[in-house]
Amino acid sequence: MLEVQNLHKTFGDLTAVNNLSFSLKPGDVFGFIGPNGAGKTTTIRMLATLLEPTAGNARLNGVDILSDPMEVRRRIGYMPDFFGLYDDTKVWEYLDFFAAAYQIGKKQRPEIIDSVLELTDLTTKRESFVQTLSRGMQQRLCLARCLVHDPTLLLLDEPASGLDPRARAELKELIAELGRMNKIVIVSSHILPELADFCNTIGIIERGALLAFGPVKDIMKQVQPTRVIRIRVLDGVARALELLQAAEHVKSAEPGEDNVIRVQFTGEVEHQADLLEKMVRDGVRVVDFREEEIDLEDVFLRITTGAVH
Amino acid sequence: MAANLLPWARRALGAYFGNPIALRDYRTQLRGVKALVLWGTYLFFLILIAVLFYLSILSSGSQVSIAFVQSELHTFYQRLMWLLGGTVAMITPAFTAASVVAERQHGSFDLLFSTPLRLKDFLVGRMLSSYRYTWMLLILSLPVTAVGVMLGGATWVDVIYAYLLLSVIGLFYSAVGLLISTLTAKPVSAVIWTYAVVGIIVLVTFIYYQVAYFGPAFFGGPSITNEFPLQGAFSTFGVVEVAPTHSLLFGTEVPNLILVCVVVLLLVKLLVLGAASALSPYASPETKSLRVHGLIYVAAAALVIGYGTTNGTVGASAFAGGFGPAAFSPGTPFSDIWLGIDIMLVTGAVLALLFIPRITCHGRDAERRSRPDGIFNSRRAFLGTPSGALPYLLLLVITAGAGAAAGLAWAARGQPDLLPLGLAVVATRVYWAAGCLVFAWSLGRLASVWTSKVGVARALHLVILIGLLVLPIPMLSLLSVAGPDLWNVHPLYVHGSAGTAPLLWGTALLFVGVVVAAATRGNERSRPVRLEERG
Ligand SMILES: Nc1ncnc2c1ncn2[C@@H]1O[C@H](COP(=O)(O)OP(=O)(O)O)[C@@H](O)[C@H]1O
Ligand SMILES: [Mg+2]
Numbered sequence: 001m002l003e004v005q006n007l008h009k010t011f012g013d014l015t016a017v018n019n020l021s022f023s024l025k026p027g028d029v030f031g032f033i034g035p036n037g038a039g040k041t042t043t044i045r046m047l048a049t050l051l052e053p054t055a056g057n058a059r060l061n062g063v064d065i066l067s068d069p070m071e072v073r074r075r076i077g078y079m080p081d082f083f084g085l086y087d088d089t090k091v092w093e094y095l096d097f098f099a100a101a102y103q104i105g106k107k108q109r110p111e112i113i114d115s116v117l118e119l120t121d122l123t124t125k126r127e128s129f130v131q132t133l134s135r136g137m138q139q140r141l142c143l144a145r146c147l148v149h150d151p152t153l154l155l156l157d158e159p160a161s162g163l164d165p166r167a168r169a170e171l172k173e174l175i176a177e178l179g180r181m182n183k184i185v186i187v188s189s190h191i192l193p194e195l196a197d198f199c200n201t202i203g204i205i206e207r208g209a210l211l212a213f214g215p216v217k218d219i220m221k222q223v224q225p226t227r228v229i230r231i232r233v234l235d236g237v238a239r240a241l242e243l244l245q246a247a248e249h250v251k252s253a254e255p256g257e258d259n260v261i262r263v264q265f266t267g268e269v270e271h272q273a274d275l276l277e278k279m280v281r282d283g284v285r286v287v288d289f290r291e292e293e294i295d296l297e298d299v300f301l302r303i304t305t306g307a308v309h
Numbered sequence: 310m311a312a313n314l315l316p317w318a319r320r321a322l323g324a325y326f327g328n329p330i331a332l333r334d335y336r337t338q339l340r341g342v343k344a345l346v347l348w349g350t351y352l353f354f355l356i357l358i359a360v361l362f363y364l365s366i367l368s369s370g371s372q373v374s375i376a377f378v379q380s381e382l383h384t385f386y387q388r389l390m391w392l393l394g395g396t397v398a399m400i401t402p403a404f405t406a407a408s409v410v411a412e413r414q415h416g417s418f419d420l421l422f423s424t425p426l427r428l429k430d431f432l433v434g435r436m437l438s439s440y441r442y443t444w445m446l447l448i449l450s451l452p453v454t455a456v457g458v459m460l461g462g463a464t465w466v467d468v469i470y471a472y473l474l475l476s477v478i479g480l481f482y483s484a485v486g487l488l489i490s491t492l493t494a495k496p497v498s499a500v501i502w503t504y505a506v507v508g509i510i511v512l513v514t515f516i517y518y519q520v521a522y523f524g525p526a527f528f529g530g531p532s533i534t535n536e537f538p539l540q541g542a543f544s545t546f547g548v549v550e551v552a553p554t555h556s557l558l559f560g561t562e563v564p565n566l567i568l569v570c571v572v573v574l575l576l577v578k579l580l581v582l583g584a585a586s587a588l589s590p591y592a593s594p595e596t597k598s599l600r601v602h603g604l605i606y607v608a609a610a611a612l613v614i615g616y617g618t619t620n621g622t623v624g625a626s627a628f629a630g631g632f633g634p635a636a637f638s639p640g641t642p643f644s645d646i647w648l649g650i651d652i653m654l655v656t657g658a659v660l661a662l663l664f665i666p667r668i669t670c671h672g673r674d675a676e677r678r679s680r681p682d683g684i685f686n687s688r689r690a691f692l693g694t695p696s697g698a699l700p701y702l703l704l705l706v707i708t709a710g711a712g713a714a715a716g717l718a719w720a721a722r723g724q725p726d727l728l729p730l731g732l733a734v735v736a737t738r739v740y741w742a743a744g745c746l747v748f749a750w751s752l753g754r755l756a757s758v759w760t761s762k763v764g765v766a767r768a769l770h771l772v773i774l775i776g777l778l779v780l781p782i783p784m785l786s787l788l789s790v791a792g793p794d795l796w797n798v799h800p801l802y803v804h805g806s807a808g809t810a811p812l813l814w815g816t817a818l819l820f821v822g823v824v825v826a827a828a829t830r831g832n833e834r835s836r837p838v839r840l841e842e843r844g
Contacts, residue, residue, distance in 0.1 A: 048423045084415065084419070
């Protein structure tokens with residue numbers, strides 16, 4: 001359980017993080033989204049006990065980041081927005097070093113190193129020098145480093161930046177796996193769509209303030225109370241339109257090209273099913289009936305521009 | 310009790326054995342051809358220079374007597390050790406100078422300190438990794454030194470003692486580099502600063518050594534004994550002469566080898582603590598520990614000096630000729646008594662100069678430990694915040710005075726008539742020193758008012774302090790050559806003068822300091838900064 005309470009950070013006259021409060025439970029994969037300079041890194045560094053908050057506090061399983069930073073460090077894995085790999089070091093040596101830093105005994109280390117290499121799919125690279133790995137592999141090695149001590153909370157600062165789509169997909173899979181292992185994972189990014197499909201909670205931050213926090217669906221709904229349903233009929237568009245406009249929960253229905261009708265719908269999913277049933281019963285020949293994907297980029301822009309007045 | 314001792318011992322030893330940082334560096338340091346080429350080159354030049362030495366000695370004389378050849382062979386050995394001494398002084402500090410700051414630049418700082426790695430383990434590990442190079446330098450030079458021994462210029466015992474001294478002094482230079490490495494932002498400035506500071510140390514220790522070596526001849530002290538004042542024993546260029554000598558400590562002969570090891574290890578501890586404190590946040594145990602250590606060290610040094618100057622049994626007195634219990638008798642000119650301690654006090658003042666801006670200046674841009682939190686708060690003396698700076702500085706002076714008084718009383722036991730005069734001397738010096746510190750501190754407050762950036766304020770403060778000390782020197786020298794001795798006007802020399810000068814100077818500085826500090830109060834009142842106490 002991570003509880004963040006009124007976390008606040010100023011640098012001179014600049015407020016980098018403004019009274020942040022939220023809480024996360026094991027298994028939560030939290031997407032922390034905001035434009036560059038929003039305060040994501042500052043927040044994560046405070047949670048990692050690397051930066052003193054100006055005010056406020058956070059607790060991880062009841063342990064305070066201010067009064068007992070060493071105990072907190074034992075329970076977190078922090079991956080900064082740069083690699084920090086040492087040249088001339090082999091993959092296993094790199095992991096062995098961090099395992100030693102986490103005070104894991106010499107005898108347990110080889111076994112742990114093998115298991116994190118397995119998890120991050122780097123087993124074959126055990127003896128390679130870290131500078132010879134590809135960017136994606138280096139990123140996974142950094143993640144492996146954060147896992148040697150089996151942390152409760154993972155803080156991943158922009159892990160996907162600079163990766164090619166394939167490496168990105170592999171990383172996403174890995175992060176989702178960590179959520180299934182019942183860890184709390186915080187992943188930051190400045191791109192919402194990058195996170196939405198594997199995070200179960202997101203928070204949107206701008207200028208240090210948390211503008212939205214909650215499950216992905218709730219936030220979408222908050223931004224866009226109506227959903228768009230895209231209906232394609234075989235023929236009889238005019239009749240279908242007539243029917244739709246008379247139906248409940250339909251705000252508007254507009255015909256488009258190719259016998260497609262876009263419906264602004266305010267109802268729940270049950271009402272959506274009822275609508276389809278009604279159309280079919282009334283003899284409309286429906287080819288396609290589906291909810292249109294909300295443009296995440298659009299959601300993000302809508303929320304964040306709200307804060308700039 | 311025993312149950313608590315074991316984990317404590319394991320933790321304490323863990324910093325040295327199985328230190329993760331040292332192990333990591335050990336695995337990578339000597340990897341590859343680069344290291345081989347480096348050490349090969351080193352060995353090649355060492356042998357080349359040794360051969361040149363040898364040839365130059367062979368060709369220098371035409372007489373052939375046993376005694377002459379023996380002395381020439383000793384010269385050969387001594388030059389070899391100078392070469393090694395120079396190498397240690399030149400190369401050792403460079404390794405640590407880059408160590409911490411390079412890690413900071415590399416970005417791995419955050420990685421390390423998000424793990425439960427203790428600051429002490431990190432710093433000790435960094436030290437060990439760099440110190441390994443010092444040992445490599447020394448071990449690789451053994452074959453060359455062995456030639457010197459085989460030719461009969463020295464014995465193996467001489468060599469072992471000399472190497473021990475060199476390695477211990479090398480450790481000291483490593484620690485200096487380490488501290489500077491934590492205080493700088495870029496590797497280049499770390500290396501430049503380290504060479505500047507180590508250069509000064511090499512120079513000062515060399516002067517101490519020379520004065521101690523030739524001093525007795527000048528001051529008419531005992532000529533050829535194995536007694537050698539400790540403060541002259543820290544030069545890398547004096548190891549051959551210092552190795553067989555001893556110092557008189559509280560009337561006991563103690564080998565300088567042991568004393569140097571003990572003093573260096575204590576100083577290294579202080580420097581590493583300083584580095585740990587510099588890296589640690591608000592209210593850290595490291596800062597508290599550093600400040601407590603500072604008090605203890607000052608008290609111990611004052612005790613030894615107080616005892617020695619009264620009794621004439623500590624090395625410091627050898628500079629001024631051997632003087633006995635009569636040192637504080639009314640007829641003795643004070644300038645003679647204090648002559649030997651002058652250099653030590655100046656060294657101490659220079660160290661204090663570097664330290665005072667660090668603890669005094671505040672800035673609104675800074676981390677919590679350096680944000681303005683008031684002028685004077687005695688409860689924060691060990692917390693490290695600006696309001697604790699003056700209380701701590703005053704505590705230092707008082708501790709030094711108490712230590713000196715205790716040493717003095719100890720040395721003068723059985724001679725009660727000496728005591729009041731000695732105590733009066735100590736009391737006036739404490740007052741004078743307090744005046745100096747309050748004045749120096751107030752300038753830091755002034756610098757902090759001028760800018761809101763703590764780094765700028767510290768640099769400014771340092772420049773002002775150095776300027777105030779250095780600028781009057783040419784003028785004073787000129788005036789003193791032409792007319793009466795005016796040196797006593799300079800705050801660093803005023804302690805040597807008798808009578809009321811220290812009191813007058815102390816009062817003047819105290820007054821100016823308090824006025825300046827009072828003028829800076831408004832700064833904090835007009836722009837309050839939120840500073841919640843940590844619950
Ligand atoms: N050490 C620092 N000193 C001064 N300002 C800083 C410091 N670190 C971050 N900032 C400022 O704080 C704000 C938030 O930065 P950051 O947390 O890095 O944003 P993000 O990670 O969301 O891109 C930025 O305006 C940045 O310039
Ligand atoms: Mg960032």
